[in-house]
Amino acid sequence: MSTTQFFKNVPYVKYEGPKTRNPFAFRYYNPDEIVEGKTMKEYLNFSLSWWHTLCADGTDMFGRGTMHKDFGAKDEMDLAKKKVQAGFEFMEKLSIPYFCFHDRDLAPEGKTLGESNEKLDEVVEEILKQQKKVDAKVLWGTANLFNHPRYMHGAGTSPFADVYAFAMAQVKKCIEVTIKLGGRNYLFWGGREGYETLLNTDIGFELDNMARFLTMARDYGRKLGLPGVFFIEPKPKEPTKHQYDFDTATVYGFLLKNHLEKDFRVNIEANHATLAGHTFQHELAVARANGIFGSIDANQGDLLLGWDTDQFPTNVYETTLCMCEVLKAGGFQYGGLNFDAKARRGSFTPEDIALSYIAGMDAFALGLRKAIELREDGVLDKALADRYASFQTGIGKDIVSGKATIEDLEKYALEKGEVLDSVKSGRQEYLENEMNRVLFS
Ligand code: XUL
Ligand code: CO
Numbered sequence: 385m386s387t388t389q390f391f392k393n394v395p396y397v398k399y400e401g402p403k404t405r406n407p408f409a410f411r412y413y414n415p416d417e418i419v420e421g422k423t424m425k426e427y428l429n430f431s432l433s434w435w436h437t438l439c440a441d442g443t444d445m446f447g448r449g450t451m452h453k454d455f456g457a458k459d460e461m462d463l464a465k466k467k468v469q470a471g472f473e474f475m476e477k478l479s480i481p482y483f484c485f486h487d488r489d490l491a492p493e494g495k496t497l498g499e500s501n502e503k504l505d506e507v508v509e510e511i512l513k514q515q516k517k518v519d520a521k522v523l524w525g526t527a528n529l530f531n532h533p534r535y536m537h538g539a540g541t542s543p544f545a546d547v548y549a550f551a552m553a554q555v556k557k558c559i560e561v562t563i564k565l566g567g568r569n570y571l572f573w574g575g576r577e578g579y580e581t582l583l584n585t586d587i588g589f590e591l592d593n594m595a596r597f598l599t600m601a602r603d604y605g606r607k608l609g610l611p612g613v614f615f616i617e618p619k620p621k622e623p624t625k626h627q628y629d630f631d632t633a634t635v636y637g638f639l640l641k642n643h644l645e646k647d648f649r650v651n652i653e654a655n656h657a658t659l660a661g662h663t664f665q666h667e668l669a670v671a672r673a674n675g676i677f678g679s680i681d682a683n684q685g686d687l688l689l690g691w692d693t694d695q696f697p698t699n700v701y702e703t704t705l706c707m708c709e710v711l712k713a714g715g716f717q718y719g720g721l722n723f724d725a726k727a728r729r730g731s732f733t734p735e736d737i738a739l740s741y742i743a744g745m746d747a748f749a750l751g752l753r754k755a756i757e758l759r760e761d762g763v764l765d766k767a768l769a770d771r772y773a774s775f776q777t778g779i780g781k782d783i784v785s786g787k788a789t790i791e792d793l794e795k796y797a798l799e800k801g802e803v804l805d806s807v808k809s810g811r812q813e814y815l816e817n818e819m820n821r822v823l824f825s
Pocket of ligand 1: 486526573653681724
């Protein structure tokens with residue numbers, strides 16, 4: 385089927401098992417193998433990011449692009465269509481069942497909104513054609529509300545009503561396109577929804593406007609029959625100094641206040657979690673505890689750098705802890721693992737892109753296998769159950785059931801006199817060592 389020359393040196397990648405030395409093979413991702421009652425392909429729901437994979441060329445603050453992604457195209461629209469062909473070829477070769485996009489990754493912006501919509505429609509037709517040949521669907525779509533200068537002060541939180549209206553219109557079109565492409569979910573990442581200085585910012589007004597923005601989008605998406613949910617992707621900073629969707633806990637409070645918690649879930653990105661001063665696992669656990677775990681932007685940051693490096697995830701300790709959370713959440717109900725990740729600027733060949741995806745997919749497939757082993761081993765779950773065992777009987781049971789009053793607790797404590805004897809070790813080092821046993825033995 386290969387229609388482009390771009391990935392011509394990338395073969396169809398197959399599972400060959402852990403011992404293979406073939407770089408273009410999976411060691412742990414076996415798409416058709418059944419895990420947790422589903423194929424690995426269905427369980428992990430891997431997704432390609434259109435922007436990093438087909439658009440980003442390695443440009444950074446200090447230097448121009450290092451990767452040639454002109455795809456031999458004649459003009460802008462030809463380029464957009466060639467990207468579709470290359471993207472589908474790539475997804476087929478690597479058994480990637482989903483992709484995620486921003487509207488402006490798919491097609492260039494025109495002089496007017498109407499013109500931009502027409503260009504987008506033309507590329508959507510090309511995607512629909514490819515979807516007839518290759519089974520690749522949309523995990524989520526999103527509107528790029530942060531690149532154009534009109535959004536310099538935000539979109540849904542812009543102080544300018546015209547900009548707000550324009551952004552809403554862009555979202556409307558993007559929801560339509562997402563659904564037309566068979567998309568499951570629609571995502572909001574608050575690119576410039578934040579502030580630089582409080583000297584010119586009314587936080588309360590901007591957040592209320594954001595709630596109106598999300599409510600309108602939610603109502604429209606539901607009216608059109610979006611099958612999945614809406615995601616918010618938390619990030620604490622970058623591009624603005626303070627982003628409103630700081631972390632999962634902040635987003636949850638916002639959703640509750642604005643009665644949006646039934647339709648919205650969070651899309652957790654590993655590198656955003658660490659920018660917020662949290663671990664990836666923390667963000668997943670907070671989402672699960674509050675019933676808003678939705679999807680994952682799979683990548684990793686560099687803890688020595690304070691920005692969003694969007695590296696391909698290769699740290700198996702992290703992917704294992706992540707998949708432990710996904711297992712506990714009962715798997716992905718709507719979302720999946722979207723590689724919001726890019727090959728390093730020095731890894732500039734098309735083959736590097738494939739090798740990066742293989743590395744990320746195998747890291748998560750191995751993480752899933754190890755998470756299942758950890759659960760079967762039982763040591764961590766048992767330690768957790770033991771830690772809270774005092775709430776299963778006696779006074780603890782009465783607290784949880786709501787039977788115990790404040791007076792009862794006082795009486796109990798006075799009778800005891802001192803309770804230090806009830807306190808047990810947290811055994812952190814023992815648990816870390818047990819985790820290493822399961823990972824490496
Ligand atoms: C930016 C980021 C975005 C979102 C989609 O940090 O993660 O690519 O995932 O807009
Ligand atoms: Co992201």
